[in-house]
Amino acid sequence: MKNIFLVFAAMLLASGSFAQKAIFYSISFPNANHHEAEIVMTIPEASTLPVKIRMSRSSAGRYATHEFGKNIYNLKAFNVDSSALTIKQLEGDLYEIPEHGPTVKISYTLYANYVDGTYSGIDASHAHLNMPATFIWAVGYEKRPLKFQFADLDQHGWKVATQLKHDGANVYSAPDMQYMMDSPTELSAFKETNWSVTNTDGKPETIRLSTHSDDAQPVVDNFGKMLQKVVLEEKAVYGELPAYDYGEYTFLQDVYPTDSGDGMEHRNSTCIVEAADKVEGNEVRMLSTFSHEYFHSWNVKRIRPKSLEPFNFEHANMSGELWFAEGFTQYYGELLLVRAGFHTPDEYARTMSGLINSVLNTPAAAKYSPVQMSNYAVFADAGVSIDPANKANIFTSYYYYGGATALALDLRLRSEFKLTLDDYMRQVWLDYGKPYIPYTIADLQKSLAKVTNNKIFAADFFKRYILGIEKNNYVDLLNKAGYIMQKTAPGKPWMGAITAKLNNGNVIITGNSIIGTPIYKAGIDVGDILKKMDGKAVDGSEPLASYLEGKKPGDKIVISYQNRTGNHQATITLEENPQMEVVSAEKAGQALTAEQETFRKNWLSSKVK
Structure with a gap:
Protein backbone atom coordinates (compact mmCIF):
# COMPACT_ATOMS: atom_id res chain seq x y z
CA MET A 1 0.00 0.00 0.00
CA LYS A 2 2.83 2.36 0.84
CA ASN A 3 4.51 1.70 -2.51
CA ILE A 4 1.24 2.30 -4.36
CA PHE A 5 0.83 5.63 -2.57
CA LEU A 6 4.37 6.68 -3.49
CA VAL A 7 3.78 5.82 -7.13
CA PHE A 8 0.51 7.78 -7.11
CA ALA A 9 2.26 10.78 -5.51
CA ALA A 10 5.01 10.64 -8.11
CA MET A 11 2.38 10.60 -10.86
CA LEU A 12 0.75 13.69 -9.39
CA LEU A 13 4.08 15.50 -9.27
CA ALA A 14 4.84 14.51 -12.85
CA SER A 15 1.43 15.65 -14.09
CA GLY A 16 1.96 18.94 -12.27
CA SER A 17 5.29 19.49 -14.02
CA PHE A 18 3.72 18.76 -17.41
CA ALA A 19 0.97 21.27 -16.62
CA GLN A 20 3.45 24.10 -16.09
CA LYS A 21 2.72 26.98 -18.39
CA ALA A 22 5.17 27.75 -21.13
CA ILE A 23 7.61 30.62 -20.94
CA PHE A 24 6.65 33.01 -23.72
CA TYR A 25 8.91 35.16 -25.90
CA SER A 26 7.82 37.83 -28.35
CA ILE A 27 10.36 39.37 -30.69
CA SER A 28 9.77 42.37 -32.94
CA PHE A 29 11.95 44.40 -35.28
CA PRO A 30 10.96 48.09 -35.29
CA ASN A 31 14.60 49.13 -35.81
CA ALA A 32 15.87 46.35 -38.10
CA ASN A 33 17.79 48.83 -40.27
CA HIS A 34 20.03 49.46 -37.28
CA HIS A 35 20.34 45.77 -36.34
CA GLU A 36 18.09 45.86 -33.28
CA ALA A 37 15.26 43.67 -32.02
CA GLU A 38 12.90 44.21 -29.10
CA ILE A 39 12.30 41.09 -27.01
CA VAL A 40 9.83 40.43 -24.20
CA MET A 41 10.07 37.29 -22.07
CA THR A 42 7.09 36.31 -19.91
CA ILE A 43 7.46 33.79 -17.07
CA PRO A 44 4.07 32.60 -15.75
CA GLU A 45 3.77 30.74 -12.46
CA ALA A 46 7.13 32.03 -11.30
CA SER A 47 8.61 30.67 -8.10
CA THR A 48 8.30 32.86 -4.99
CA LEU A 49 12.10 32.80 -4.82
CA PRO A 50 14.17 35.50 -6.57
CA VAL A 51 14.22 34.96 -10.33
CA LYS A 52 17.64 34.78 -11.95
CA ILE A 53 17.95 35.42 -15.67
CA ARG A 54 21.03 35.26 -17.84
CA MET A 55 22.46 35.26 -21.35
CA SER A 56 24.40 32.21 -22.49
CA ARG A 57 28.19 32.05 -22.73
CA SER A 58 28.33 29.09 -25.09
CA SER A 59 26.38 27.84 -28.06
CA ALA A 60 25.38 24.40 -29.33
CA GLY A 61 28.07 23.15 -31.72
CA ARG A 62 30.68 25.62 -30.44
CA TYR A 63 33.09 24.62 -27.71
CA ALA A 64 34.72 27.92 -26.70
CA THR A 65 33.27 30.71 -24.57
CA HIS A 66 31.36 33.62 -26.12
CA GLU A 67 30.09 36.80 -24.50
CA PHE A 68 26.54 37.09 -25.81
CA GLY A 69 25.56 39.24 -22.83
CA LYS A 70 27.39 42.26 -24.25
CA ASN A 71 24.73 42.71 -26.93
CA ILE A 72 21.63 43.21 -24.80
CA TYR A 73 20.64 46.49 -23.16
CA ASN A 74 17.60 48.45 -21.92
CA LEU A 75 16.85 45.50 -19.64
CA LYS A 76 13.67 46.00 -17.59
CA ALA A 77 11.34 43.80 -15.51
CA PHE A 78 7.62 44.15 -14.70
CA ASN A 79 4.78 42.45 -12.95
CA VAL A 80 1.79 41.47 -15.04
CA ASP A 81 0.14 44.80 -14.16
CA SER A 82 3.16 46.63 -15.70
CA SER A 83 4.50 47.75 -12.32
CA ALA A 84 8.29 47.96 -12.45
CA LEU A 85 10.51 45.43 -10.70
CA THR A 86 14.05 45.86 -9.39
CA ILE A 87 16.80 44.10 -11.37
CA LYS A 88 20.22 43.49 -9.86
CA GLN A 89 23.14 42.73 -12.15
CA LEU A 90 25.15 40.00 -10.42
CA GLU A 91 27.66 39.38 -13.22
CA GLY A 92 28.18 40.62 -16.74
CA ASP A 93 25.47 38.34 -18.11
CA LEU A 94 23.58 37.31 -14.94
CA TYR A 95 20.74 39.25 -13.32
CA GLU A 96 18.40 38.78 -10.37
CA ILE A 97 14.86 39.99 -9.72
CA PRO A 98 14.58 39.73 -5.92
CA GLU A 99 10.84 40.37 -5.51
CA HIS A 100 8.05 39.84 -8.00
CA GLY A 101 4.52 38.61 -8.51
CA PRO A 102 3.41 35.25 -9.93
CA THR A 103 4.03 36.42 -13.51
CA VAL A 104 7.27 38.17 -14.46
CA LYS A 105 7.94 40.06 -17.67
CA ILE A 106 11.43 40.98 -18.86
CA SER A 107 12.06 43.26 -21.84
CA TYR A 108 15.34 44.16 -23.54
CA THR A 109 16.90 45.36 -26.76
CA LEU A 110 19.15 43.00 -28.74
CA TYR A 111 21.87 44.25 -31.06
CA ALA A 112 22.72 41.63 -33.69
CA ASN A 113 25.06 42.27 -36.61
CA TYR A 114 27.16 39.16 -37.21
CA VAL A 115 25.78 36.51 -39.54
CA ASP A 116 27.39 33.14 -38.87
CA GLY A 117 26.56 29.90 -37.11
CA THR A 118 27.11 31.25 -33.59
CA TYR A 119 25.85 34.82 -33.42
CA SER A 120 22.77 36.62 -34.74
CA GLY A 121 22.35 39.15 -37.51
CA ILE A 122 19.48 41.56 -38.15
CA ASP A 123 18.94 44.03 -40.98
CA ALA A 124 16.10 45.11 -43.24
CA SER A 125 16.41 41.91 -45.29
CA HIS A 126 16.26 39.31 -42.53
CA ALA A 127 16.65 38.24 -38.92
CA HIS A 128 19.21 35.45 -38.63
CA LEU A 129 18.76 34.19 -35.08
CA ASN A 130 21.04 31.86 -33.18
CA MET A 131 19.12 31.25 -29.98
CA PRO A 132 21.90 31.51 -27.32
CA ALA A 133 22.92 34.85 -28.84
CA THR A 134 19.31 36.09 -28.90
CA PHE A 135 17.24 35.01 -25.91
CA ILE A 136 17.80 35.55 -22.22
CA TRP A 137 16.69 32.61 -20.08
CA ALA A 138 15.59 31.86 -16.52
CA VAL A 139 17.91 29.81 -14.32
CA GLY A 140 16.09 26.81 -12.83
CA TYR A 141 13.31 26.93 -15.42
CA GLU A 142 15.22 24.97 -18.09
CA LYS A 143 12.66 22.13 -18.24
CA ARG A 144 9.72 24.45 -18.94
CA PRO A 145 8.21 24.43 -22.44
CA LEU A 146 8.72 27.63 -24.42
CA LYS A 147 6.73 29.52 -27.03
CA PHE A 148 7.90 32.18 -29.50
CA GLN A 149 5.92 34.77 -31.37
CA PHE A 150 7.71 36.45 -34.28
CA ALA A 151 6.15 39.85 -34.91
CA ASP A 152 6.48 42.24 -37.88
CA LEU A 153 6.73 39.39 -40.42
CA ASP A 154 4.14 40.86 -42.81
CA GLN A 155 5.68 44.31 -42.49
CA HIS A 156 9.06 43.01 -43.64
CA GLY A 157 7.76 40.36 -46.02
CA TRP A 158 9.41 37.59 -44.02
CA LYS A 159 8.65 33.89 -43.57
CA VAL A 160 9.93 31.57 -40.83
CA ALA A 161 12.42 28.73 -41.32
CA THR A 162 13.20 26.77 -38.15
CA GLN A 163 13.12 23.34 -36.53
CA LEU A 164 10.84 24.73 -33.80
CA LYS A 165 7.33 23.26 -33.83
CA HIS A 166 4.84 25.45 -35.68
CA ASP A 167 1.81 25.95 -33.41
CA GLY A 168 -0.10 28.23 -35.79
CA ALA A 169 0.01 31.83 -37.04
CA ASN A 170 3.45 33.19 -36.10
CA VAL A 171 3.80 31.09 -32.93
CA TYR A 172 6.38 28.32 -32.56
CA SER A 173 7.35 26.16 -29.59
CA ALA A 174 10.09 24.04 -28.03
CA PRO A 175 9.66 21.36 -25.34
CA ASP A 176 12.47 22.74 -23.18
CA MET A 177 15.43 25.10 -23.17
CA GLN A 178 17.96 22.57 -24.53
CA TYR A 179 15.82 22.08 -27.64
CA MET A 180 15.21 25.80 -28.02
CA MET A 181 18.91 26.59 -27.87
CA ASP A 182 19.49 24.04 -30.62
CA SER A 183 16.94 25.62 -32.98
CA PRO A 184 18.36 28.45 -35.14
CA THR A 185 15.71 30.48 -36.93
CA GLU A 186 15.78 32.45 -40.16
CA LEU A 187 13.18 35.16 -40.80
CA SER A 188 13.39 36.42 -44.37
CA ALA A 189 11.89 36.25 -47.84
CA PHE A 190 13.84 33.04 -48.45
CA LYS A 191 13.21 30.65 -51.30
CA GLU A 192 12.46 27.05 -50.44
CA THR A 193 12.54 23.64 -52.01
CA ASN A 194 11.76 20.37 -50.26
CA TRP A 195 11.55 16.68 -50.94
CA SER A 196 10.61 13.48 -49.15
CA VAL A 197 12.91 10.56 -48.38
CA THR A 198 11.34 7.23 -47.46
CA ASN A 199 13.23 5.94 -44.47
CA THR A 200 14.20 2.33 -43.91
CA ASP A 201 11.19 1.90 -41.60
CA GLY A 202 8.89 3.02 -44.42
CA LYS A 203 8.12 6.41 -42.86
CA PRO A 204 8.73 9.57 -44.94
CA GLU A 205 11.13 12.25 -43.75
CA THR A 206 10.82 15.72 -45.28
CA ILE A 207 14.05 17.53 -46.11
CA ARG A 208 13.76 21.31 -46.59
CA LEU A 209 16.22 23.76 -48.09
CA SER A 210 15.51 27.42 -47.31
CA THR A 211 17.89 29.77 -49.07
CA HIS A 212 18.10 33.50 -48.36
CA SER A 213 20.14 34.77 -51.30
CA ASP A 214 19.93 36.76 -54.53
CA ASP A 215 19.27 33.61 -56.58
CA ALA A 216 16.22 32.78 -58.66
CA GLN A 217 13.96 29.90 -57.61
CA PRO A 218 15.26 27.54 -60.38
CA VAL A 219 18.79 27.90 -58.95
CA VAL A 220 17.58 26.90 -55.48
CA ASP A 221 15.57 24.02 -56.95
CA ASN A 222 18.61 22.75 -58.84
CA PHE A 223 20.83 23.05 -55.77
CA GLY A 224 18.20 21.08 -53.86
CA LYS A 225 18.47 18.28 -56.43
CA MET A 226 22.23 18.22 -55.98
CA LEU A 227 21.80 18.15 -52.22
CA GLN A 228 19.41 15.19 -52.51
CA LYS A 229 22.29 13.08 -53.83
CA VAL A 230 24.40 13.93 -50.79
CA VAL A 231 21.53 13.13 -48.42
CA LEU A 232 21.08 9.70 -49.98
CA GLU A 233 24.81 8.91 -49.81
CA GLU A 234 24.82 9.79 -46.11
CA LYS A 235 21.73 7.66 -45.52
CA ALA A 236 23.58 4.77 -47.19
CA VAL A 237 26.45 5.02 -44.67
CA TYR A 238 24.17 4.40 -41.70
CA GLY A 239 21.47 2.42 -43.47
CA GLU A 240 18.77 4.85 -42.38
CA LEU A 241 17.96 8.46 -41.66
CA PRO A 242 17.45 9.57 -38.08
CA ALA A 243 13.80 9.86 -37.05
CA TYR A 244 13.64 13.65 -37.19
CA ASP A 245 11.41 15.42 -34.69
CA TYR A 246 8.12 16.36 -36.39
CA GLY A 247 9.32 14.41 -39.46
CA GLU A 248 11.37 17.28 -40.89
CA TYR A 249 14.97 18.38 -41.34
CA THR A 250 15.74 21.95 -42.47
CA PHE A 251 18.84 23.47 -44.07
CA LEU A 252 18.94 27.19 -43.19
CA GLN A 253 21.18 28.78 -45.82
CA ASP A 254 22.13 32.46 -45.93
CA VAL A 255 24.34 33.75 -48.76
CA TYR A 256 25.73 37.27 -48.98
CA PRO A 257 29.25 38.77 -49.40
CA THR A 258 29.26 40.37 -45.92
CA ASP A 259 28.37 37.12 -44.14
CA SER A 260 31.17 35.60 -42.11
CA GLY A 261 30.95 32.06 -43.54
CA ASP A 262 30.15 29.14 -41.24
CA GLY A 263 28.28 25.89 -40.81
CA MET A 264 26.64 24.82 -37.56
CA GLU A 265 24.87 21.54 -36.94
CA HIS A 266 21.68 21.16 -34.93
CA ARG A 267 19.39 18.28 -34.06
CA ASN A 268 16.88 18.69 -36.88
CA SER A 269 18.43 21.51 -38.87
CA THR A 270 21.71 23.08 -39.82
CA CYS A 271 22.68 26.71 -40.26
CA ILE A 272 24.93 27.32 -43.26
CA VAL A 273 26.26 30.80 -43.97
CA GLU A 274 28.22 31.57 -47.12
CA ALA A 275 30.25 34.72 -47.83
CA ALA A 276 29.45 34.73 -51.55
CA ASP A 277 27.43 36.77 -54.04
CA LYS A 278 25.00 33.95 -54.70
CA VAL A 279 24.55 30.20 -54.87
CA GLU A 280 24.69 30.07 -58.66
CA GLY A 281 28.18 29.13 -59.82
CA ASN A 282 29.27 28.08 -56.32
CA HIS A 292 29.73 17.91 -43.36
CA GLU A 293 26.91 19.49 -41.39
CA TYR A 294 24.27 17.00 -42.50
CA PHE A 295 26.47 14.08 -41.38
CA HIS A 296 26.25 15.63 -37.93
CA SER A 297 22.54 14.80 -37.72
CA TRP A 298 23.84 11.32 -36.88
CA ASN A 299 27.37 11.95 -35.59
CA VAL A 300 27.28 14.43 -32.67
CA LYS A 301 23.58 15.28 -32.49
CA ARG A 302 22.50 11.68 -31.83
CA ILE A 303 25.78 9.79 -31.58
CA ARG A 304 26.47 12.13 -28.68
CA PRO A 305 29.61 12.38 -26.52
CA LYS A 306 28.80 12.01 -22.85
CA SER A 307 31.05 15.02 -22.21
CA LEU A 308 28.56 17.25 -24.08
CA GLU A 309 25.36 15.89 -22.60
CA PRO A 310 23.64 17.96 -21.38
CA PHE A 311 25.23 20.98 -23.03
CA ASN A 312 26.13 23.69 -20.51
CA PHE A 313 25.29 27.19 -21.71
CA GLU A 314 27.11 28.94 -18.86
CA HIS A 315 30.70 28.17 -19.91
CA ALA A 316 32.88 26.43 -22.49
CA ASN A 317 32.11 22.74 -23.06
CA MET A 318 35.22 20.53 -23.23
CA SER A 319 35.11 17.19 -25.03
CA GLY A 320 37.97 14.77 -25.67
CA GLU A 321 35.86 13.07 -28.35
CA LEU A 322 35.88 15.82 -30.98
CA TRP A 323 38.43 13.89 -33.09
CA PHE A 324 35.49 11.51 -33.68
CA ALA A 325 32.53 13.89 -33.53
CA GLU A 326 34.11 16.49 -35.81
CA GLY A 327 37.08 14.67 -37.33
CA PHE A 328 35.29 11.57 -38.61
CA THR A 329 32.56 13.90 -39.88
CA GLN A 330 35.23 15.90 -41.71
CA TYR A 331 36.41 12.71 -43.40
CA TYR A 332 32.94 11.71 -44.53
CA GLY A 333 31.93 15.21 -45.56
CA GLU A 334 34.50 15.16 -48.37
CA LEU A 335 34.42 11.42 -49.12
CA LEU A 336 30.69 11.47 -49.79
CA LEU A 337 31.07 14.22 -52.39
CA VAL A 338 33.22 11.76 -54.35
CA ARG A 339 30.65 8.98 -53.94
CA ALA A 340 27.90 11.39 -55.04
CA GLY A 341 29.87 12.28 -58.17
CA PHE A 342 30.71 15.91 -57.36
CA HIS A 343 34.47 15.36 -56.91
CA THR A 344 36.81 13.14 -58.89
CA PRO A 345 39.29 10.67 -57.34
CA ASP A 346 42.10 13.06 -58.35
CA GLU A 347 40.41 15.97 -56.61
CA TYR A 348 39.97 13.78 -53.55
CA ALA A 349 43.72 13.16 -53.55
CA ARG A 350 44.22 16.85 -52.70
CA THR A 351 41.83 16.49 -49.77
CA MET A 352 43.80 13.51 -48.47
CA SER A 353 47.03 15.50 -48.81
CA GLY A 354 45.72 18.11 -46.39
CA LEU A 355 44.56 15.51 -43.87
CA ILE A 356 47.84 13.61 -43.91
CA ASN A 357 50.06 16.69 -43.65
CA SER A 358 48.07 17.77 -40.60
CA VAL A 359 49.27 14.71 -38.70
CA LEU A 360 52.71 14.10 -40.25
CA ASN A 361 53.97 17.66 -40.61
CA THR A 362 52.71 19.70 -37.67
CA PRO A 363 54.65 20.02 -34.41
CA ALA A 364 51.53 19.61 -32.28
CA ALA A 365 50.60 16.25 -33.79
CA ALA A 366 54.10 15.03 -33.00
CA LYS A 367 53.56 15.81 -29.31
CA TYR A 368 49.84 15.55 -28.59
CA SER A 369 47.14 12.94 -29.15
CA PRO A 370 43.80 13.48 -30.92
CA VAL A 371 42.14 13.51 -27.49
CA GLN A 372 44.41 16.30 -26.24
CA MET A 373 43.79 18.34 -29.39
CA SER A 374 40.05 17.85 -28.91
CA ASN A 375 40.27 19.28 -25.42
CA TYR A 376 42.00 22.39 -26.82
CA ALA A 377 38.77 23.28 -28.65
CA VAL A 378 37.74 25.40 -25.65
CA PHE A 379 40.38 27.85 -26.85
CA ALA A 380 40.47 27.14 -30.58
CA ASP A 381 36.83 26.88 -31.65
CA ALA A 382 36.22 30.52 -32.62
CA GLY A 383 37.20 31.61 -29.14
CA VAL A 384 37.76 35.35 -28.98
CA SER A 385 40.96 36.83 -27.54
CA ILE A 386 43.19 39.78 -28.32
CA ASP A 387 46.57 38.44 -27.23
CA PRO A 388 48.63 36.21 -29.55
CA ALA A 389 48.92 32.49 -28.84
CA ASN A 390 51.49 29.92 -29.96
CA LYS A 391 48.72 28.01 -31.74
CA ALA A 392 50.81 27.07 -34.78
CA ASN A 393 53.13 25.03 -32.56
CA ILE A 394 50.77 23.60 -29.95
CA PHE A 395 47.53 22.88 -31.83
CA THR A 396 46.55 20.66 -34.73
CA SER A 397 42.89 20.87 -35.69
CA TYR A 398 40.86 17.93 -34.39
CA TYR A 399 38.90 18.20 -37.66
CA TYR A 400 41.95 17.21 -39.72
CA TYR A 401 43.63 15.05 -37.06
CA GLY A 402 40.42 13.07 -36.71
CA GLY A 403 39.86 13.07 -40.47
CA ALA A 404 43.31 11.60 -41.10
CA THR A 405 42.68 9.00 -38.40
CA ALA A 406 39.34 8.09 -40.01
CA LEU A 407 41.07 7.74 -43.39
CA ALA A 408 43.63 5.35 -41.95
CA LEU A 409 41.02 3.31 -40.06
CA ASP A 410 38.84 3.02 -43.17
CA LEU A 411 41.73 1.74 -45.27
CA ARG A 412 42.86 -0.65 -42.54
CA LEU A 413 39.38 -2.09 -42.03
CA ARG A 414 39.12 -2.64 -45.78
CA SER A 415 42.51 -4.29 -46.14
CA GLU A 416 42.76 -6.21 -42.85
CA PHE A 417 39.15 -7.21 -42.14
CA LYS A 418 37.22 -6.89 -45.41
CA LEU A 419 35.09 -4.35 -43.55
CA THR A 420 34.68 -0.60 -44.00
CA LEU A 421 34.43 2.51 -41.85
CA ASP A 422 30.76 2.55 -42.87
CA ASP A 423 30.36 -0.73 -40.97
CA TYR A 424 31.96 0.84 -37.91
CA MET A 425 29.81 3.97 -38.07
CA ARG A 426 26.67 1.83 -38.36
CA GLN A 427 27.78 -0.15 -35.31
CA VAL A 428 28.32 3.03 -33.28
CA TRP A 429 24.95 4.31 -34.50
CA LEU A 430 23.17 1.13 -33.35
CA ASP A 431 25.08 0.98 -30.06
CA TYR A 432 24.80 4.60 -28.99
CA GLY A 433 23.15 6.88 -31.56
CA LYS A 434 19.81 5.30 -32.30
CA PRO A 435 19.07 4.49 -28.63
CA TYR A 436 20.54 7.91 -27.69
CA ILE A 437 23.04 6.65 -25.12
CA PRO A 438 25.85 9.22 -24.69
CA TYR A 439 29.19 7.54 -25.35
CA THR A 440 32.74 7.71 -23.99
CA ILE A 441 36.04 6.96 -25.74
CA ALA A 442 35.97 3.51 -24.15
CA ASP A 443 32.56 2.94 -25.74
CA LEU A 444 33.92 3.78 -29.19
CA GLN A 445 36.66 1.21 -28.63
CA LYS A 446 34.04 -1.39 -27.67
CA SER A 447 32.12 -0.78 -30.91
CA LEU A 448 35.32 -1.21 -32.94
CA ALA A 449 36.03 -4.47 -31.12
CA LYS A 450 32.46 -5.61 -31.81
CA VAL A 451 32.44 -4.84 -35.53
CA THR A 452 35.90 -6.39 -36.13
CA ASN A 453 35.36 -9.21 -33.63
CA ASN A 454 38.90 -8.38 -32.53
CA LYS A 455 39.42 -6.78 -29.11
CA ILE A 456 43.19 -6.79 -29.55
CA PHE A 457 43.04 -4.72 -32.74
CA ALA A 458 40.59 -2.23 -31.19
CA ALA A 459 42.64 -1.82 -28.02
CA ASP A 460 45.87 -1.42 -30.00
CA PHE A 461 44.35 1.16 -32.38
CA PHE A 462 42.97 3.32 -29.58
CA LYS A 463 46.13 3.03 -27.48
CA ARG A 464 48.47 4.02 -30.32
CA TYR A 465 46.46 6.41 -32.49
CA ILE A 466 43.71 7.92 -30.28
CA LEU A 467 45.20 8.07 -26.79
CA GLY A 468 48.75 8.03 -28.15
CA ILE A 469 50.68 9.95 -30.79
CA GLU A 470 51.75 7.20 -33.17
CA LYS A 471 50.87 7.61 -36.85
CA ASN A 472 49.56 5.08 -39.34
CA ASN A 473 51.56 4.02 -42.41
CA TYR A 474 49.77 6.11 -45.00
CA VAL A 475 52.16 5.17 -47.82
CA ASP A 476 51.24 1.49 -47.66
CA LEU A 477 47.55 2.12 -46.95
CA LEU A 478 47.08 4.49 -49.88
CA ASN A 479 48.98 2.21 -52.22
CA LYS A 480 46.22 -0.37 -51.84
CA ALA A 481 43.85 2.09 -53.53
CA GLY A 482 46.30 3.13 -56.22
CA TYR A 483 47.43 6.40 -54.62
CA ILE A 484 51.03 7.49 -54.14
CA MET A 485 52.32 9.70 -51.34
CA GLN A 486 55.35 11.77 -52.30
CA LYS A 487 57.18 15.00 -51.46
CA THR A 488 55.36 18.10 -52.73
CA ALA A 489 58.55 19.91 -53.79
CA PRO A 490 61.38 17.37 -54.03
CA GLY A 491 64.83 18.92 -54.32
CA LYS A 492 63.55 22.44 -53.68
CA PRO A 493 65.06 24.65 -50.93
CA TRP A 494 62.94 25.52 -47.93
CA MET A 495 63.43 27.58 -44.79
CA GLY A 496 59.94 27.24 -43.31
CA ALA A 497 56.78 29.26 -43.70
CA ILE A 498 57.16 32.95 -42.90
CA THR A 499 54.28 35.41 -42.65
CA ALA A 500 55.27 39.05 -42.65
CA LYS A 501 53.90 42.55 -43.20
CA LEU A 502 55.41 45.77 -44.52
CA ASN A 503 55.25 48.65 -42.03
CA ASN A 504 57.03 51.97 -42.68
CA GLY A 505 59.58 50.23 -44.90
CA ASN A 506 60.19 47.42 -42.39
CA VAL A 507 59.38 43.79 -43.19
CA ILE A 508 58.15 42.47 -39.84
CA ILE A 509 57.51 38.78 -39.15
CA THR A 510 53.92 38.44 -37.93
CA GLY A 511 53.52 34.69 -37.42
CA ASN A 512 55.22 32.29 -35.04
CA SER A 513 58.10 30.31 -36.49
CA ILE A 514 57.21 26.63 -36.67
CA ILE A 515 59.17 24.22 -34.51
CA GLY A 516 61.64 22.18 -36.56
CA THR A 517 61.91 24.56 -39.50
CA PRO A 518 65.27 26.12 -40.47
CA ILE A 519 64.04 29.60 -39.53
CA TYR A 520 63.01 28.34 -36.07
CA LYS A 521 66.35 26.60 -35.54
CA ALA A 522 68.09 29.90 -36.34
CA GLY A 523 66.22 31.64 -33.51
CA ILE A 524 64.19 33.99 -35.73
CA ASP A 525 60.57 34.50 -34.68
CA VAL A 526 57.51 36.74 -34.64
CA GLY A 527 58.31 40.43 -34.18
CA ASP A 528 61.76 40.28 -35.75
CA ILE A 529 62.44 42.78 -38.57
CA LEU A 530 64.12 41.28 -41.62
CA LYS A 531 66.91 43.43 -43.09
CA LYS A 532 68.90 41.23 -45.47
CA MET A 533 68.73 37.71 -46.88
CA ASP A 534 71.75 36.23 -48.65
CA GLY A 535 73.28 39.71 -48.84
CA LYS A 536 70.25 41.29 -50.52
CA ALA A 537 68.11 43.97 -48.86
CA VAL A 538 64.66 42.89 -47.71
CA ASP A 539 62.33 45.80 -48.39
CA GLY A 540 59.03 44.15 -49.30
CA SER A 541 59.47 44.61 -53.06
CA GLU A 542 60.06 40.88 -53.63
CA PRO A 543 58.44 37.79 -52.13
CA LEU A 544 60.66 36.12 -49.54
CA ALA A 545 60.72 32.91 -51.59
CA SER A 546 62.58 34.76 -54.36
CA TYR A 547 65.67 35.02 -52.14
CA LEU A 548 66.04 31.23 -52.38
CA GLU A 549 66.22 31.09 -56.16
CA GLY A 550 69.18 29.06 -57.36
CA LYS A 551 69.59 27.39 -53.98
CA LYS A 552 69.22 23.76 -53.03
CA PRO A 553 68.72 21.81 -49.81
CA GLY A 554 71.91 21.91 -47.73
CA ASP A 555 72.93 25.40 -48.90
CA LYS A 556 73.42 28.04 -46.23
CA ILE A 557 72.19 31.63 -46.31
CA VAL A 558 72.79 34.49 -43.89
CA ILE A 559 69.81 36.50 -42.63
CA SER A 560 70.29 39.89 -41.02
CA TYR A 561 67.46 40.94 -38.73
CA GLN A 562 66.64 43.36 -35.95
CA ASN A 563 64.67 43.16 -32.73
CA ARG A 564 64.58 45.00 -29.40
CA THR A 565 67.93 43.51 -28.36
CA GLY A 566 69.71 44.96 -31.40
CA ASN A 567 70.94 43.84 -34.83
CA HIS A 568 71.69 40.17 -35.45
CA GLN A 569 72.83 37.70 -38.08
CA ALA A 570 71.83 34.06 -38.36
CA THR A 571 73.04 31.38 -40.71
CA ILE A 572 70.27 29.13 -41.98
CA THR A 573 70.83 25.72 -43.51
CA LEU A 574 68.15 25.18 -46.13
CA GLU A 575 66.23 21.91 -46.14
CA GLU A 576 63.86 20.05 -48.42
CA ASN A 577 60.21 20.88 -47.78
CA PRO A 578 58.71 18.00 -45.73
CA GLN A 579 55.18 18.61 -47.03
CA MET A 580 53.64 15.59 -48.75
CA GLU A 581 51.09 15.23 -51.52
CA VAL A 582 48.86 12.38 -52.56
CA VAL A 583 48.45 11.69 -56.28
CA SER A 584 46.73 8.91 -58.17
CA ALA A 585 48.93 6.24 -59.73
CA GLU A 586 47.60 7.27 -63.13
CA LYS A 587 48.64 10.88 -62.60
CA ALA A 588 52.10 9.65 -61.60
CA GLY A 589 52.36 7.71 -64.85
CA GLN A 590 51.76 4.29 -63.30
CA ALA A 591 49.16 1.70 -64.23
CA LEU A 592 46.58 0.56 -61.69
CA THR A 593 46.59 -3.12 -60.86
CA ALA A 594 43.26 -4.93 -60.92
CA GLU A 595 43.38 -5.22 -57.13
CA GLN A 596 43.98 -1.47 -56.71
CA GLU A 597 41.19 -0.61 -59.13
CA THR A 598 38.72 -2.84 -57.28
CA PHE A 599 39.81 -1.51 -53.90
CA ARG A 600 39.37 2.11 -55.02
CA LYS A 601 36.01 1.44 -56.66
CA ASN A 602 34.65 -0.26 -53.53
CA TRP A 603 35.86 2.69 -51.46
CA LEU A 604 34.88 5.71 -53.56
CA SER A 605 31.87 4.59 -55.61
CA SER A 606 28.25 5.40 -54.77
CA LYS A 607 26.58 3.26 -52.13
CA VAL A 608 23.02 4.31 -53.00
CA LYS A 609 20.99 1.30 -54.05
Missing part, protein backbone atom coordinates in the same frame (compact mmCIF):
# COMPACT_ATOMS: atom_id res chain seq x y z
CA GLU A 283 27.14 24.97 -55.87
CA VAL A 284 29.85 22.29 -55.66
CA ARG A 285 32.02 24.35 -53.31
CA MET A 286 29.03 24.98 -51.04
CA LEU A 287 28.10 21.31 -50.97
CA SER A 288 31.22 20.62 -48.89
CA THR A 289 29.72 22.45 -45.90
CA PHE A 290 26.29 20.89 -46.44
CA SER A 291 27.77 17.40 -46.58
